[in-house]
Amino acid sequence: MADVALRSVVKRFDDVEAVRAIDLDIPNNEFVVLVGPSGCGKSTTLRMIAGLEEVTSGDIYIDGEVVNDLPPKDRDIAMVFQNYALYPHMTAFENMSFGLRLRKFSKAEIRQRVENAARILDITDLLDRRPKALSGGQRQRVAMGRAIVRNPKVFLFDEPLSNLDAKLRVQMRTEIKRVHQKVKTTTVYVTHDQVEAMTLADRVVVMNNGRIEQVGSPQELYHHPKTRFVAGFIGSPAMNFMPCRLEHNGVGMRVRVSEAIALPVPASHAPRYRTAVGRELVLGLRPEHLTEPRRGEPEEGCAFPVTLDVVEPLGMETMVFFTVNGTEYCARVDPAAARGPGESMRLAANIDHMHLIDPATDAVL
């Protein structure tokens, strides 16, 4: 149990800068997820914390101590790999106890710790099997068991669910969350899947191009993204980005998306946007905030007609796609209200959830 801190950490591979001066503080027992597209530097950051990659410059602290020059074994960390990395010639028990045996724990202690971890992970009756005789999910449990038995200061997960099929991934996600609630330990988890990030994390670190875009709780990232990248990365389907112009509208303001569509800016947002009036901006609106007009909700100019291109029923809701000025957007509507492709339909924007993005800086205003 320990806190982890990164100070201006840089990693350069030859002339490629994979990680660009990132700062991050992870308090004791927190579950932090590093998320971003491939090549964003999230795995490299994790591997630097593990000691598998050298730090080009900057410092990494575990429990207040600089660990830059410590080999992995002396950092008191445990890691779970994407492809499990189980030793194929050892049974699950031997795999889990390998680290303890190297550290010369007593036989009784080893047995007790392994059995305890096996109970937590529900793999007690698989302990004498080799990895070959285990399914993907079971292998990943053994790999987690290998990390748990060491009782390390920090758990590191490197895309541990990527090799599993969709159903098992959801199941193991819950499992990981459950294990973290039982075995309170500082955890750094890397994934490219934003759903995994949102469901697991106490705090999510969104990375892009070797930099941290934003750090925050899942709710914070969803409701208050700071950059266009975060706004587009978090949430599925992704946020709609509509080129627009911010205009005065009597006492208030409105965003003009097209000749026909102009949405009023809520009074609560107006002070923030005052300086941007008259500029070309990008309106960010999530599909779930673009629905059929609902009874009892005042439309107040927020509704507009569209012609549907594609309709995707999902059961609980229906995704409809439409085009404005040559760009395709997505809305999330009630199945009962949805029309067929080619037909026209009225949509209402829940404008309280709007974001305005400055296209020059990609910052959310």
Add this chain to the structure above:
Amino acid sequence: MTASAIAADAPRRRARSSLSRNRRWALIASYVFLVLFAIFFLTPPYYMIVTSLKSDAEVAHMATNPWIIADGITLDQFRLLFTQTDFLIYFKNTAIVTVCVVAITMVVSVLAAFSLGRMKFWGSGILAAGIFLTYLVPDTLLFIPLFQIVRSLGLLNSYWGMVLVYPTLTVPFCTWIMIGYFQSIPKELDEAALIDGAGHMQMLLKIFIPVALPGIIAATIFAFTVSWAAFVYPMAFLYSSDQQVLTVGTVTSLIRADVYKWGMLMAGALTAAAPPLVIYAFLMDYYIAGLTAGATKG
């Protein structure tokens, strides 16, 4: 079943039966060729066995059929070979040389392959290629310069000289096989071991050697075969009977000018072939697995 259903079923059944007919022909052809190959490769050993069980008189008699034993089976050839010649000394020398060479080869090539295959350092790629190149130089080219080296070390006419020179044949190839093997082991495995607290030596002994066991066995068999069957080096460097090894010893002591002691030669060749045969029989499965893995990964 209605008539139309039967009619619809008919072409499917025909397709299936033609498939099984194809398969039957493939099987028949395989068996024919396998039997031909077996006959081709088993003929020499059969000839050796038959000849080694005949008396000298029968071997020398031109009128008898060489493929059968007409005058009764005798173990005289083996008895004479073991008592009247230095065959057992050759056998002992060969065994000592081979055991030492295999041990030296495996220690050197496993360590070399581990460092060249798993630890990237400056020049490791060139070194790995260089090691393979040395394997391409034939021993018929090397024995003259090696003669100077062996003589200057005072090991001329000593089987310990063979312990020194055989690894020049075995180490490069075995290292090459092992590099391929070690490289095929996922990188996460050493990272997991590093995090678990293993040093490089523990990683090698507890993870890499057990995981690469088929490759190690293939390399061991190769080293064993090469040093058991080496001919050029002992021919060049050994000349007294008490230091001689099987390959050269059998030939030099049983062929006197144009007098060939065929019975004993065959008995000697059979006895000499026995140890590799036993080892192959036990390790064959591993050997094949090893060769194929080396083929795709090396």
